[in-house]
Amino acid sequence: MEVSKDIETLLDTLESGHIILDGDYKVTFWNRWLCINTQIDKRDILGKDLFEIFPSIDAAILKRKIATSFLLSTPTFYDSNRKEPLIPIKRNKVTSGSLEMMQQQVTISPCNMEQKAVMINIYDISEVHEAKILLARQMKKVKALNTLLESQQDLIDKNIIMARVSLDGTMVDVSSKLCNFFGYEKEELLGEKISLLGSSKIPEGIFSELWSRVLGGESWSGELANLTKKHELKWVLLKIDPVFDGDGKLKEFSAFYSDITNKKLLEELYIRDPLTKIYNRAHFDKHFNSLFGDQRKTSTPSALVIIDIDHFKKINDTYGHQTGDEALIVVASILEHSIRSEDMVARWGGEEFVMLLKNVSKDEAIEIAQKLRSKIKEANFASSLTLTCSFGLTLFGSSDDPIESFKRADDALYEAKNGGRDRVVFK
Amino acid sequence: MSFAFNEDQLDILREVMNISLGETTANIAQLLGAFGTMHIPEVDIISSKDLQAFIGRDLSPKEDYHVTKQLFSGHFGGEVIFIISKESSLNLAKNMFQAPTTTEDEINDSVMELTNIVTSTIVSRLAAELDVTVQFFAPTSAIMKCVEIVDEEVLSYSTVIVLKTIVDFQDENIVGNIFVLTKDEAIQKLKDLLDKKLEELFA
């Protein structure tokens, strides 16, 4: 097939390779791009058999593709991902490049049916191919990282007690460890409020403090008493962190729990009286002393009440120590259940108890003491025992002296005892 | 825009596909030196979100498939997807290269060859029957699981016409699925071409 001068000029301007073969596979046209890239001049190839010049070309495949293109009268193609190029051409890239040889897109188009002339077109797709390889490599890395991430998430899920909580307190996700710790199935917890895990032992004040902090975008941590599904008490150190979305807006919370039940129980041992289970003297002293010395605070006064069971020695001797002990437990219980959450009651001695009433006036303190006195007097004890108590109380402020304040209450008690017992005295 | 086709339009589309497939099968038969079983082609008009499920219907989720895609354009344009199992592609390569073992390049080449024939014949014939001309683009080929065949982003257009046929050379253990897909405006153009044909026929 003869190529006119115009067409030859046109094909020579193209940035791609174009070969025309006749029916005997002899090269009748070889464009400029090919001359430059293969270093083979037109003169050296025109009229020659393509397969002789390029023995690396699989002749059977090319011949078949040519035949197919004539059969269908449409172009046929080589796979662009092919590792072996049709005509090996070296790339000129110096600065980078994972590809040394040009990656080619080869199409075969029938030119002239009668003469069986066919055009082979070669396009350089090295850049695209390089990008493909790079992308594949990155994807491999991403996959590896994802696998790592998944295994880490699995680790967290199995070992850390945590929950993802929405802004209104609903649990959106919980770890397996959390489920195990609290004894629930995952489905039972999702969609429920996180307060489900709480207990009545948690003071009211804590929640409002907690929510105002975290809704303000700050972290909060504190010790709380929580309940498992089986109503087992567990002490936890709860830490709540805010989670922000990409725009810096508060999205949700992460709640982390540490089991401090054992630590707490140990603590309680130190500060509790083993018999009555209320606070012991050591704990009271510590707390009492801490209320003093703050000159800045001009707070309302608090009351210190010392309670002593009347004729306790005689009760022990008459009814036995067991009854005596049970009496102590009952009195302690009455005292403890009467106080408000900001108050404190403790066992100070063998038959002595102390009470701290916060923010009360003299009359209020006396009223409370009288009420307790009657309650104890009317209470039923074992072995048809009845007993009474003497009360000595005083008011104090933070600027007062602890020793002096205590002595005043003690003096009041002494007066109560001497005055006939079963009474309340204020000093 | 309603993309519903009436009975007559579906019928003539099926018939045109049938004729195209006949020529395709004959061409492949010549290539392989075997006899192919003809199947009734399926014409479906589905929403793009059902496309993945539709294509994956006869495929197994764990298997690797050789998937070749080729675009064509012209008065009406679209995409041809040719899906062949790894096993079929091996048998195909063995047949074409007349050898017991084949390299990856040879397998890819064979599948490309087959896809060439399938796409060119079906679409050319389709175009000829509808009296239009089309142009083909270079095909792309990859090995993938059936869930990867349809890109998740495909929901940008709404309706797809799927013309499904099967290339069945059971004796050679070579079986493949052919899907010819067109969408949106191309569907309307296809309808118009079909109506023209129906007019000539029932005039």
Place this chain on the structure above:
Amino acid sequence: MIKYILRRFKLKILVVDDSKVARKYILRSIASIGIEAEFREAENGQEALSAYKEERADVVFLDLTMPIMDGYEALREIIAYDKDAQVIVVSADVQSEAKLRVLKDGAKNMYPKPISDEKMRTIFAEDIV
């Protein structure tokens, strides 16, 4: 020309194809070359066989790919029923092996779809008596 004049009586023609359009093609083609005929249509091989048994057709145009009973089986059944049946197979399947099979099974000839008017003339001139 003479053959056509001799044939100017109504032929009974059975057209079998699952596609209405394909059947229409054939009807139209036959009509356009001037043949007057009584047409019966069937959608698959089974319907074709019952139709043929009900009333013998002079010519049967038979498609190959059909549901329920395909053309290959229908051909064998019709020939088994009537060894002189004149069956022309019209199919999209253009493989040479397909043609060999149907000729062997008793078809008068086989043509690819769609049949042009010219081809139709040849059919009535040469393949059918």
